[in-house]
Amino acid sequence: MRVVVADDSLLTREGLTAMLRRAGYEVAGAVDDGERLLALVRVERPELVVVDIRMPPTHTDEGLVAAERIQSELPETGVLVLSQYVEPSYALRLLEEHPERSGYLLKERVFDVAVLADALRRLADGETVVDPTIVARLLGRRRARDPLEVLTPREREVLALVAEGLSNRAIATRLVITDRTVEAHVAQCFAKLGLLDDASSHRRVLAVLAYLRVGRS
Known part of the structure; x- marks a missing residue:
C-alpha cells in the first residue's frame, strides 16, 4: 500500500x-x-x-x-x-x-x-x-457519580479496548479469552450503559467515546 x-x-x-x-x-x-x-x-x-x-x-x-x-x-x-x-x-x-x-x-x-x-x-x-492514553483519560474522568461503576473490572477492560477500536477477535487475542466471551462482555457493557451496540466497528467506537466524554449522572 x-x-x-x-x-x-x-x-x-x-x-x-x-x-x-x-x-x-x-x-x-x-x-x-x-x-x-x-x-x-x-x-x-x-x-x-x-x-x-x-x-x-x-x-x-x-x-x-x-x-x-x-x-x-x-x-x-x-x-x-x-x-x-x-x-x-x-x-x-x-x-x-x-x-x-x-x-x-x-x-x-x-x-x-x-x-x-x-x-x-x-x-x-x-x-x-484511538490511542489508549486518550481512552484512559476519558475512563478516568472524575464525576459526581461514576457511570461505569455498574461494570465489572473485566467489563471495564473490554470497554476500553472497544473504545480503542479493537474488534472482538482482537480483544479476545489481547485478553487471551474466547471470541464468545468477548461478545458476552461487550453485550453486557452496552446493556448496562444503555448504549445501542452496532455491527459497524467505528459506530461502536463512537458510541463508547461519546458516552465516556459526556458521562451520565
Whole structure:
C-alpha cells in the first residue's frame, strides 16, 4: 500500500518514512505542511496518510484540518493523525466527523514499527484507531457519580479496548479469552450503559467515546 507522510520536522519525516519502508509500505511522498499534503494526496491518491496534527503556519490544528478535507474528498483514504500531546477534544473531533478509516495516536507510540504497522493495517481495513492514553483519560474522568461503576473490572477492560477500536477477535487475542466471551462482555457493557451496540466497528467506537466524554449522572 502507498502512504503519504506530513510532518514539519525533517527528522520525524525521515524517521517515519524509513519505518514505513521497513514495514513494506511504499512512501509516495513526504511534505512539511497541510497545503502541500492536500496537493500531494490529490495527485498520488494514496491508500493511507500519516499526518502530524500541528504544522505551519500556526502549529495548532492544520494537520487535523487537512485530515478532515482529505476524508471529505477521498473517503477511501485511511488517515492516521499524530499528536505529541494528549488532546481528547481533537481526537473526538476527527472521529465524529469521519469515523471510518480514521486514527489518532500519540507520536511517541508510532516509533514502535509494530504499533504503526498495526494501526495502518486496521485503517486500511476500514476500522477506527484511538490511542489508549486518550481512552484512559476519558475512563478516568472524575464525576459526581461514576457511570461505569455498574461494570465489572473485566467489563471495564473490554470497554476500553472497544473504545480503542479493537474488534472482538482482537480483544479476545489481547485478553487471551474466547471470541464468545468477548461478545458476552461487550453485550453486557452496552446493556448496562444503555448504549445501542452496532455491527459497524467505528459506530461502536463512537458510541463508547461519546458516552465516556459526556458521562451520565
